[in-house]
Amino acid sequence: MDHENDLAKIREEIEAVISSRSLPKERRAIGFFCPYVPEELLHAAGYLPFRLMGTPIEMSRVQAHLPSNCCHLVKSSLESLLRGELDSLEGVVFTHTCDSMQGLSDIWAHQGRLSIHFNLMIPSNLNSEHSRPYLKAEIKRFQNFLESRSGRITPESLKASIQLFNRIRERMRNLYTLRQKKDLQLPEGFFARLIRAGYLMDRSRYLDLLNQLLDGVTRRSERDENLIPVYLSGNMVHSDSYFSLIEEAGATVVRDDLCSGARTLRLMVPENPDPLEALTQRYFTSFFCPTKHTGHRAHIETLLEDVEQSGARGVIFLLYKYCEAHYFDYPDLKAALESKGIPTLLLDVEDPDHSLGQLKIRIQAFVEMLHPF
Amino acid sequence: MENQRQPNPYRQIRSTRAYRRLMKAYYLMAKHPRWFGKKVAWITSGGPVEPLYAMGVLPFYPENYGAMCGAFRMSVSLCEAAEHRGYSRDLCSYALTDIGSSFTGKGPLGPLPKPDLLICSNNICGTVIKWYEIQARAFKAPLFFLDTPFIHGPIQEHTFRYVEKQMEAYVAFLERELGRPFPEKRFDRVCSRSFEAITLWKEILDLSRRRPAPFAAFDAFIHMAPIVTLRGTLWAARYYRRLKRELEDRVSHGMGAFDREKIRLIWDNIPIWYDIRNLSRMLSSRGAVLVADTYTSAWSLDRIESDQPLKALARAYATIHLNQGLEYKIRKMVNLIEEYAADGFIMHSNRSCKPYSLGQYDLRREVTRITGKPGLIIEADHTDSRSYAPAQVEKQIRTFLDIIEDKAQRNL
Numbered sequence A: 001m002d003h004e005n006d007l008a009k010i011r012e013e014i015e016a017v018i019s020s021r022s023l024p025k026e027r028r029a030i031g032f033f034c035p036y037v038p039e040e041l042l043h044a045a046g047y048l049p050f051r052l053m054g055t056p057i058e059m060s061r062v063q064a065h066l067p068s069n070c071c072h073l074v075k076s077s078l079e080s081l082l083r084g085e086l087d088s089l090e091g092v093v094f095t096h097t098c099d100s101m102q103g104l105s106d107i108w109a110h111q112g113r114l115s116i117h118f119n120l121m122i123p124s125n126l127n128s129e130h131s132r133p134y135l136k137a138e139i140k141r142f143q144n145f146l147e148s149r150s151g152r153i154t155p156e157s158l159k160a161s162i163q164l165f166n167r168i169r170e171r172m173r174n175l176y177t178l179r180q181k182k183d184l185q186l187p188e189g190f191f192a193r194l195i196r197a198g199y200l201m202d203r204s205r206y207l208d209l210l211n212q213l214l215d216g217v218t219r220r221s222e223r224d225e226n227l228i229p230v231y232l233s234g235n236m237v238h239s240d241s242y243f244s245l246i247e248e249a250g251a252t253v254v255r256d257d258l259c260s261g262a263r264t265l266r267l268m269v270p271e272n273p274d275p276l277e278a279l280t281q282r283y284f285t286s287f288f289c290p291t292k293h294t295g296h297r298a299h300i301e302t303l304l305e306d307v308e309q310s311g312a313r314g315v316i317f318l319l320y321k322y323c324e325a326h327y328f329d330y331p332d333l334k335a336a337l338e339s340k341g342i343p344t345l346l347l348d349v350e351d352p353d354h355s356l357g358q359l360k361i362r363i364q365a366f367v368e369m370l371h372p373f
Numbered sequence B: 001m002e003n004q005r006q007p008n009p010y011r012q013i014r015s016t017r018a019y020r021r022l023m024k025a026y027y028l029m030a031k032h033p034r035w036f037g038k039k040v041a042w043i044t045s046g047g048p049v050e051p052l053y054a055m056g057v058l059p060f061y062p063e064n065y066g067a068m069c070g071a072f073r074m075s076v077s078l079c080e081a082a083e084h085r086g087y088s089r090d091l092c093s094y095a096l097t098d099i100g101s102s103f104t105g106k107g108p109l110g111p112l113p114k115p116d117l118l119i120c121s122n123n124i125c126g127t128v129i130k131w132y133e134i135q136a137r138a139f140k141a142p143l144f145f146l147d148t149p150f151i152h153g154p155i156q157e158h159t160f161r162y163v164e165k166q167m168e169a170y171v172a173f174l175e176r177e178l179g180r181p182f183p184e185k186r187f188d189r190v191c192s193r194s195f196e197a198i199t200l201w202k203e204i205l206d207l208s209r210r211r212p213a214p215f216a217a218f219d220a221f222i223h224m225a226p227i228v229t230l231r232g233t234l235w236a237a238r239y240y241r242r243l244k245r246e247l248e249d250r251v252s253h254g255m256g257a258f259d260r261e262k263i264r265l266i267w268d269n270i271p272i273w274y275d276i277r278n279l280s281r282m283l284s285s286r287g288a289v290l291v292a293d294t295y296t297s298a299w300s301l302d303r304i305e306s307d308q309p310l311k312a313l314a315r316a317y318a319t320i321h322l323n324q325g326l327e328y329k330i331r332k333m334v335n336l337i338e339e340y341a342a343d344g345f346i347m348h349s350n351r352s353c354k355p356y357s358l359g360q361y362d363l364r365r366e367v368t369r370i371t372g373k374p375g376l377i378i379e380a381d382h383t384d385s386r387s388y389a390p391a392q393v394e395k396q397i398r399t400f401l402d403i404i405e406d407k408a409q410r411n412l
């Protein structure tokens, strides 16, 4: 068997996951939006954690429920629900992040379409000693809720799930490292789809695919020194179009802090004896999300350090329009980066599949500017 | 139709003079805290102010200031100053106004008093977290954040415990930053004054259950300033005692806020500060009076227990109106409609304020289903007039009032 062939098969399987409009049948699926939902618990309870990531969709029903100044993720998810596209989900777990998600959760519940609706109330202050016992109590409440629906979650099964998700993060980290060294020649658009698929498909199978992929590609890699390394900062916008545009402009995303991407690599769970404690603690170590308070300089410091380590020459902010958490931080982040000589570009995103022409020109101009003279 | 356009004289509230004096004194102190030997804390409108007054710190409310800028029609230029610095126009215009003001030193007060402390609570929204972080960086001032988890459903005991613990941390923060012990006795006094003012305020708002309503929501929008900024002081309690007497007097003489009162309405969301007068005039010319609203009653904290004030405060602040979910808001609107015998309700879909505005469409349908009363949604922004189309809004309101009148005719 040659690697070419293996790779083609893997890609086929990933593409099938992404393009399928129906939910997988193997397991009962529960939707979620945010890495603050411990997928490990859902998995250990026998559910498929199915991440809602904002799909390109024509908005026709959502206007009767939401004002227009909500981000695409919020609007498109509710549109999907109202169209019945999510009816085969058993339910959805919301976490407290921003005001829009908070509002969405109530509107969603009010429609009464899905049988499970749970609000996991992650504290907004992660900078206080009192948040830890509170969060642990919330995660415990979540566990109790899941158990009331699907039977006891044994410590063994939870540990096994924690291990599975940790292994996936390790493989992902390997992939990121290879990309950073430009040793990995995967088309950018495919990389984005690979990441998306990891939130939708059976996770054991996903780990298999990642393993095969890593075996296959590293051996046939060659560096491309001409690619300009850029850093991508922002929300959960793993829509392949941006990645392809960046690639076409002659750049490569060596690192990101997207909430569906490298940000979640910071969620490794210590595999120690108390899994619930471990699931709690991980949110207090290096995980960063701008909807939470972790100190008033945390975002600047986390981003500067990450960008520096990545070797990126420029930073592209890819932000969902109307996202307060990000837009409030943006001016100070931009100033901090530029004071270190790192140029930035802001891209405002509504529906990821719209207005690509405009974006293309701006990305090209930006990458052009990053070329060494 | 002509007879509907008759002038409908508004009855001046006599206490307004005292109100003006009070707010002038407050803003004089806020502008020149050093004259009075005061440290200044910037605090969010839902933040626990009582510990500050107990410690002798003067609270400054950027949101109240934002409302003032809106009423003076000075917000747009301040928002633009913030936008010039890279802040998106889509952010809350209270925040943009405050940020713009602190950059430029402009606004109705001139340069804002520099914060010695920043006190932020997210019981109103998540916006304030980001906003106060920005100001903590800009002013290099210590920030205390009181996290009050949103209440979608039944309240958990561990949530209360969490908020109580943070209240204790808040007190410790003040002691550390100000370098002196927390005066328990004084705090007790401040709390009882605060509860007194809140109770008076609640009683004042309740008076408008009478027909005609002695106090319109447009009055409440103005006269709520002391309950926000001076809650916990003797001044506030004294002022509201006076206002209450005056309004009780109106009730005993059967006098309403306006000469005529034909239609009773409830208002939802923050007022459109720059158009308040125009809207009030327009409604009253048709005999429509806003008799209650969900905004000014946000300060009528329900739980009043004073044996353990810190605990009571934690519970009260954790459960304010804006920190509760859609089902709560539906119940509250239904109750207001019933208690105030309202004929309908107007909801301001406020571009700036998502916690207030998301869910209003479902809320309107549900409240109408339960009460049979029609609701109107108008789109605006509380301080930024750039996204407001007054002619269209007026037209919507006229049509809405026609519907209510038709309905009343048919029921005769």
Ligand code: SF4
Pocket: A071, A072, A073, A074, A097, A098, A099, A100, A101, A235, A236, A291, A320, A322, A323, A324, A325, A326
């Ligand atoms: S993208 Fe921003 S506004 Fe949208 S759900 Fe996420 S945090 Fe909220």
Ligand code: SF4
Pocket: B063, B092, B093, B094, B095, B124, B125, B126, B127, B128, B270, B352, B353, B354, B355, B356
């Ligand atoms: S978002 Fe709403 S609650 Fe928050 S500061 Fe703005 S107006 Fe106030």
